[in-house]
Amino acid sequence: MRSVLGLPLDVGCGILKDEGYAVKTVEVSAKKRIDGGEARIIRQLSLDEKTVELAYSLFKTGLEG
Numbered sequence: 001m002r003s004v005l006g007l008p009l010d011v012g013c014g015i016l017k018d019e020g021y022a023v024k025t026v027e028v029s030a031k032k033r034i035d036g037g038e039a040r041i042i043r044q045l046s047l048d049e050k051t052v053e054l055a056y057s058l059f060k061t062g063l064e065g
Contacts, residue, residue, distance in 0.1 A: 001046065009039035009056045022051045029057060036060075 002019065004012030013023045028042060037058030045053045 003044060004041050005044055007041050009041060012041045012054060016052050020050060024051065024053045026053060026055045028055050
């Protein structure tokens with residue numbers, strides 16, 4: 001299984017699905033949640049032979065002036 005850590009959620013899910021895996025997602029956030037950020041994969045866990053759980057969090061990656 002290819003590592004998709006750090007990738008945008010949609011890209012990582014697409015890669016793993018193309019490899020034949022079923023993908024489950026879990027959002028992880030701090031008490032002060034960032035709305036409108038970009039979903040990035042922060043954890044990848046194999047649940048069984050063909051199922052992967054991806055934990056993601058929202059990050060603000062753009063520069064604000």
